[in-house]
Amino acid sequence: MSDSTAHPDEPTTPSYAAWVDRLIARHFQRDHGELVIEGCRVSDLVGQYGTPVYLYSQAVMAASWQQLRHVFPEPFRILYSMKANPHPAILSFFLERGAGIEIASAGELHGARQAGCLAGQMVYAGPGKQDVELALALQAGVGAIHVESLGELRRIAQLATSLGIRAPVGLRVNPRLASAVGSLQMGGRPTQFGIDEERLESVLGELDRLTAIDFVGLHLNTGTQLLDAPTLLAYYRHALELAQRTAARRRQPLRTLDFGGGFGIPYFQGQAELDTDRLAAGVGALMAEYAGAAERSTTEYLIEPGRYLVGPAGVYVTRVVDVKTSRDQQFVVLDGGMHHHLAASGNFGQTLRRAFPLAVLNRLDQPADRPVTVVGPLCTPLDTLGKQLALPAIEVGDLVGIFQSGAYARTASPLQFLGHPSPPEVWVAGDTARLIRRRGVWQDSLADVVPPLI
Numbered sequence: 001m002s003d004s005t006a007h008p009d010e011p012t013t014p015s016y017a018a019w020v021d022r023l024i025a026r027h028f029q030r031d032h033g034e035l036v037i038e039g040c041r042v043s044d045l046v047g048q049y050g051t052p053v054y055l056y057s058q059a060v061m062a063a064s065w066q067q068l069r070h071v072f073p074e075p076f077r078i079l080y081s082m083k084a085n086p087h088p089a090i091l092s093f094f095l096e097r098g099a100g101i102e103i104a105s106a107g108e109l110h111g112a113r114q115a116g117c118l119a120g121q122m123v124y125a126g127p128g129k130q131d132v133e134l135a136l137a138l139q140a141g142v143g144a145i146h147v148e149s150l151g152e153l154r155r156i157a158q159l160a161t162s163l164g165i166r167a168p169v170g171l172r173v174n175p176r177l178a179s180a181v182g183s184l185q186m187g188g189r190p191t192q193f194g195i196d197e198e199r200l201e202s203v204l205g206e207l208d209r210l211t212a213i214d215f216v217g218l219h220l221n222t223g224t225q226l227l228d229a230p231t232l233l234a235y236y237r238h239a240l241e242l243a244q245r246t247a248a249r250r251r252q253p254l255r256t257l258d259f260g261g262g263f264g265i266p267y268f269q270g271q272a273e274l275d276t277d278r279l280a281a282g283v284g285a286l287m288a289e290y291a292g293a294a295e296r297s298t299t300e301y302l303i304e305p306g307r308y309l310v311g312p313a314g315v316y317v318t319r320v321v322d323v324k325t326s327r328d329q330q331f332v333v334l335d336g337g338m339h340h341h342l343a344a345s346g347n348f349g350q351t352l353r354r355a356f357p358l359a360v361l362n363r364l365d366q367p368a369d370r371p372v373t374v375v376g377p378l379c380t381p382l383d384t385l386g387k388q389l390a391l392p393a394i395e396v397g398d399l400v401g402i403f404q405s406g407a408y409a410r411t412a413s414p415l416q417f418l419g420h421p422s423p424p425e426v427w428v429a430g431d432t433a434r435l436i437r438r439r440g441v442w443q444d445s446l447a448d449v450v451p452p453l454i
């Protein structure tokens, strides 16, 4: 397998290191050049749990929750989008704060229930929901199924009829408005997500005839990794207008209006944080503007963030196995890489591949002025985490950490590739750390192999 173009191949400068420094200072501490997460030194954590490992800071997660609550105060309902990180400890953390959960499969339905989420506090969205999954969700009593197509709506109606129930259904709308900045766009253009706004009128007409469908409202989830407050606010205004028109047509308020997730976090040098004060002011102004509309008097507003809530809390920590020079370029080879963190290798949706925030966690006080290429242990050039990064002089045994690794990292990675054990996950709270997932033993999966007949 080889694709020499597909890796983070933008050389960085010392300003990359300065940017990573600021990001570290935003969420973590340091002591004598070493990363400290809450009250725990990273060397102690890896001494106990080994590398590679995912470390999650409870305090950072709590701060992210507070930040979003500031933008979307009660009575906004926050549904944690568990695809970002489905670990039960993370689900419980947000459930305890009053969140519901946004699920995307029967597996996630199961995981959310196991974590203690009532089915009524879940919303089920995503393309390609199978009949068996829909039936499970209906029988469990999920709060709403957000349909992505007319075909899906009709299948749900049939299933609900055969189950002798009415199915709570929201329509996910693919709005006319195009996202200007989302790197993984989900709206405004032809897509598998949602019903085109141009077809909404006719689908609402069909809804009127489908008696097994209990229409609850609309859902717009138009992008991910959105860092621009005005873009998000433009979506929200559009959603409110659409909700108002739909309510007027049906002569009753929608029960729910789901503004989706998509709140971004900075991954690359030069990216600024989402301006939550600006977003909060804009959301407040929109709420005031639409408060008088009779059509929305009883409408409940939802958001379903994933990345924003968990991304900054996670650090993926690896150890340097080898340092080598090839034709005047220095390579640092880690004990973890793309199989644990596909996104950091630039292979998960990035159009322009750039290095994630990465630092030598035991040399934070040393000048970052040596250009090195940082790679994982896989037999493919795709497993490159940064090319020509400005880092301190690195030795075998050093710890290299990738920040912003709490979301779409472990869960969105090809963990089985090349048979390395999957990394453990560790929850850090104050000066205590708790193992929340053991290191996987790859050989275990051999138990599933059907032996050949001869």
Ligand SMILES: Cc1ncc(COP(=O)(O)O)c(C=O)c1O
Residues within 6 Å of the ligand: 081, 083, 084, 102, 125, 126, 221, 223, 224, 225, 260, 261, 262, 263, 304, 305, 306, 307, 308
């Ligand atoms: C329907 C839906 N809701 C919420 C999310 C969460 O998005 P994010 O993690 O960008 O907030 C996604 C992400 O793909 C999604 O598809």
